[in-house]
Amino acid sequence: MTEGIKVVIAGPRGRMGREAVKMVTNQEHLQLVGVIDRQDNGRALSDIDPQFREVKCQVYTSIHECLMEQRPDCLIDLTVPEAAFYHAKTAMELNVRPVVGTTGITLQELEELKAIANHKKIGCIIAPNFAIGAVLMMKFSQMAAKYFQNVEIIELHHDQKLDAPSGTAIKTAEMIHEVREPKTQGHPNETEKLQGARGANFHGMHIHSVRLPGLIAHQQVLFGEKGETLTIRHDSYDRESFMTGVKVAVETVMKLNGYVYGLENILD
Ligand code: NAP
DSSP states (O other): OOOOEEEEEEOTTSHHHHHHHHHHHTOTTEEEEEEEOSSOTTSBHHHHOGGGTTOOOEEESOHHHHHHHHOOSEEEEOSOHHHHHHHHHHHHHTTOEEEEOOOOOOHHHHHHHHHHHHHHTOOEEEOSOOOHHHHHHHHHHHHHHTTOOEEEEEEEEOTTOOSSSOHHHHHHHHHHHHHSOOOOOSOTTOOOSSTTTTOEEETTEEEEEEEOTTOOEEEEEEEEETTEEEEEEEEEOSGGGGHHHHHHHHHHHTTOSSEEESGGGTOO
């Protein structure tokens, strides 16, 4: 096997983590050298997940031990926000480059990760959405927002998602905010008969979160002006849709010497 980029994955039993294990083990230039989980310390991944019968790398419950023993180049984190922050921080302290797909990390924590990465001049990518189509949806929305001031974002996800609104919806709203003239939308005297009916308010834009079994990750950005509306929509029907972005991020993080937030900032 060619050595290539040595990768550790945190969260290998999760829905995203499993896809990442598949993706990494299917790439000639990537080498999975360990996984970080909350259980099964010291066992082989092949022993705990029949799907990965061929994947002999070791499971660690301690990130520190894993990174010290395996000396990977890159850590992919697909866990929960509290763990992801600690994992990314520990990784950079040990000169391992984090690629974090976990959403819900606080702004303050993101700032801390940014400061560490830029100070140490080490690559660190945080991407709330690895789907290439979702990145284009965000870019197209930002283009449209120059001409359409009124916008509502509807994000729809599976009902096991912990954070709302989604990282993608927040990122979309931030990108729109960069170009949109500030505006409070809707009628100035509007009232909510049921609390939350108008969704979250981000600089006057409204964000609505739908959670239903059967969904994966979907988002619709609706723009409205007199006599016309424009809808930009992206749907991820399978978690495989995120893996091209994860692969690009792993390759790119090796060439970076600082922090990047959002896949759109590393795609041409
Ligand atoms: P999931 O199925 O719940 O998987 C999360 C996994 O992380 C579980 O196996 C969980 O183990 C594990 N975990 C929790 N704490 C851990 C720790 N301290 N160390 C190691 N593993 C730990 O969730 P998912 O759907 O895969 O999503 C994972 C994250 O990715 C979420 O934040 C989600 O929003 C995000 N996401 C990102 C993208 C993107 O494109 N960036 C796309 C989809 C989802 P237990 O079962 O023991 O708790």
